Amino acid sequence: MTPELLVRPGEGLANVRAGYSFELRDRRSWQTLVAVCGLMVALPLATGPFGIYLGCTIACYAIAAIGLQLMVGIAGQLSLGHAAFMAIGSYGTALAQMRLGLSFLPAAALGVLASAGGGILMAQLIRLSGVYFKIATFGFGVIVYQLISNWSSLTGGHTGLTRIPPIGLAGLTIQSRLGLFMVIVTVLVLAYVLSLRMTQGRAGRALLAIGENEAAAEAIGINVSGYKMSVIVFGCALGGVGGAFLPQLTGFINPDGFTWSESILLLIMITIGGLGSLPGAVIGAAILIVVPEYLRDLAEYKMLLFGMLLVLALIFMPRGVAGLANDLRNALRASEAGPSR
Amino acid sequence: MLSALISGLAIGCVYGLVAIGFSMVFRAMGLVNFAQGDILMLGAFFGFTILTWVPAMPYLLVLLGASLGAGVFGFFLERFLLRPAVRRHAGQTYLVLLTLGIGIVLSNGARLVWGANPVIYNIPLRHELVRFGDVALPMPYFYIVAGVVVILLLLQYIFTRTWVGLTLRAVADDPQSARLMGISVSNASTTAFVIACMLGAAAGVFYAPLFYVSFDMGLIGVKAFAAAVVGGFGNLPGAVVGGLVIGIAEAVGGVLIGTEYQDSIAFATMIVLLLIRPRGLLGKGVAA
Numbered sequence: 001m002t003p004e005l006l007v008r009p010g011e012g013l014a015n016v017r018a019g020y021s022f023e024l025r026d027r028r029s030w031q032t033l034v035a036v037c038g039l040m041v042a043l044p045l046a047t048g049p050f051g052i053y054l055g056c057t058i059a060c061y062a063i064a065a066i067g068l069q070l071m072v073g074i075a076g077q078l079s080l081g082h083a084a085f086m087a088i089g090s091y092g093t094a095l096a097q098m099r100l101g102l103s104f105l106p107a108a109a110l111g112v113l114a115s116a117g118g119g120i121l122m123a124q125l126i127r128l129s130g131v132y133f134k135i136a137t138f139g140f141g142v143i144v145y146q147l148i149s150n151w152s153s154l155t156g157g158h159t160g161l162t163r164i165p166p167i168g169l170a171g172l173t174i175q176s177r178l179g180l181f182m183v184i185v186t187v188l189v190l191a192y193v194l195s196l197r198m199t200q201g202r203a204g205r206a207l208l209a210i211g212e213n214e215a216a217a218e219a220i221g222i223n224v225s226g227y228k229m230s231v232i233v234f235g236c237a238l239g240g241v242g243g244a245f246l247p248q249l250t251g252f253i254n255p256d257g258f259t260w261s262e263s264i265l266l267l268i269m270i271t272i273g274g275l276g277s278l279p280g281a282v283i284g285a286a287i288l289i290v291v292p293e294y295l296r297d298l299a300e301y302k303m304l305l306f307g308m309l310l311v312l313a314l315i316f317m318p319r320g321v322a323g324l325a326n327d328l329r330n331a332l333r334a335s336e337a338g339p340s341r
Numbered sequence: 342m343l344s345a346l347i348s349g350l351a352i353g354c355v356y357g358l359v360a361i362g363f364s365m366v367f368r369a370m371g372l373v374n375f376a377q378g379d380i381l382m383l384g385a386f387f388g389f390t391i392l393t394w395v396p397a398m399p400y401l402l403v404l405l406g407a408s409l410g411a412g413v414f415g416f417f418l419e420r421f422l423l424r425p426a427v428r429r430h431a432g433q434t435y436l437v438l439l440t441l442g443i444g445i446v447l448s449n450g451a452r453l454v455w456g457a458n459p460v461i462y463n464i465p466l467r468h469e470l471v472r473f474g475d476v477a478l479p480m481p482y483f484y485i486v487a488g489v490v491v492i493l494l495l496l497q498y499i500f501t502r503t504w505v506g507l508t509l510r511a512v513a514d515d516p517q518s519a520r521l522m523g524i525s526v527s528n529a530s531t532t533a534f535v536i537a538c539m540l541g542a543a544a545g546v547f548y549a550p551l552f553y554v555s556f557d558m559g560l561i562g563v564k565a566f567a568a569a570v571v572g573g574f575g576n577l578p579g580a581v582v583g584g585l586v587i588g589i590a591e592a593v594g595g596v597l598i599g600t601e602y603q604d605s606i607a608f609a610t611m612i613v614l615l616l617i618r619p620r621g622l623l624g625k626g627v628a629a
Contacts, residue, residue: 072434076415076432076434076436078433078437081442081600091350123586124616125612125615125616127616127619128615128616128619130433131367131373131433131570132570132574132619134373134437135563135566135570135611136608136611136612136615138563138566138608139567139607139608139609139611139612140608140612142604142605142608143605143609146601146604146605150602174428186582187488208608216577218468236415240408261445264441264445266440266509267438267441271438300450300452300457301453302444303445303448304446304450304452304453306445307442307443307444307445307446307449308442308446309440310438310441310445310467311439311443311446312421314426314435314438314442315422315425318431318435318460330602
């Protein structure tokens, strides 16, 4: 195979990534982080109790979506079962709290470890290339869902778990929504910063190269399977972190929150936000959580709407909201710079 | 156990039909069509609508009608949504997301048209049983097995004895050389997609009398995906073998472990088989 064929442009993710790949070390990605997280804190606080509730939900899903973004948008490992890792995180944490009597922090650590363990298990499947891996991740999602809905003695089956104890930190119990919100948003910011660091520098370039073309990445000496393993485990662990906080919102969980359509929802989040863009994952999560809340009457059409949104977004704005924002910023900059030249 | 084996065989045939569709589309277009399961669902509903209009319609005609309907539908789907994306070499992630989106729109669109409650085919075939000594088997099983054999012979004929089949094989082998030989690659991929949709719809009509028809039956299609993968993706005989393996594993495993875990068993079988034989049972699957 000639080198030209090996790195044929447009084969990989470049034509859908939100212009992220070219500004890895850019100060702008840190500015965007500050802006997105600022909005993430300010908007819910400004809109009252319901806004705070939504803010908590968005933050949970945003953490999971960032994990998925790293796997799918950056490293090109499409996972169709990400909700399974949220489920493992959720159930792991809640069960450790209730059955083992642990306080939230060690319980969540166990839950997240369990997700990461699931991730290691799933990462074994990277030996299967491309298509095979995607179907296997789907299968993983189905297996986890059926386990939590049928293993009634452990998980409470379809009714799920109720009366999950609140978070206790150093003797303080977090009772109010506001306190919970502050905790989750702090975790979101941490997850975001960690992920941003991961996409920068050597590791970031390696992951992007893998997402672009695995064979070419291998050829220039990148440890493809090592990087793929790490990004899958890290992404799944983040799914678990997002999941760990979910039961805190309502005090109960059941398997319905972790179905196949939930996995799809996470994929739609990162696609609409912009594949390959971390702020895109947060924006996408916000859009997909907020929109249905204001279309309660149309709940039946929710998935139809999301499906259409996904197809239309792919056709008309394949680089998502983040890509649009990027274009806008470049256009603005060009018009500012224009006259002075 | 014997009846589980036979029902597994019959359901496996249905998976096999859908799996052939997956494999054909993948070889012709390089596209993993996640909407294939929803095409199956659509075919089953088309059959239901035909039966509502003309309750006395023979089963064979229902089958043909639903397949034709799905074929026409597939034609437009390929022309207007998928081809533009394939043509500009969109990445696999993009294509998978696109077909996933189409699948969601189809299944939830069907929910709007035909309602959220499952429906059944109200035909005598549903209740007919065939007795062998003390084992009674539903009649539809025999229709499925016979139908699948006929369809396979037909496909074999098309692929080996007709020009259309020859062009399809040529394009699957090497699109660039095929193009140089004057074959229209885009027509070939449309043909492949339409045939895949017709097979999917036929599978839906075969499946319907055994169980029910509902907007979320697309999961069957994803299991068929597992079947295609087990046999070796892109390999047509492998698709049928994979279908039978998954169908039987699921039925027998359901008896041994519990029917509520059937889907898990199907996928676990797939994952284990893939880890042992990464290119499928027949070993000729493509590295995709």
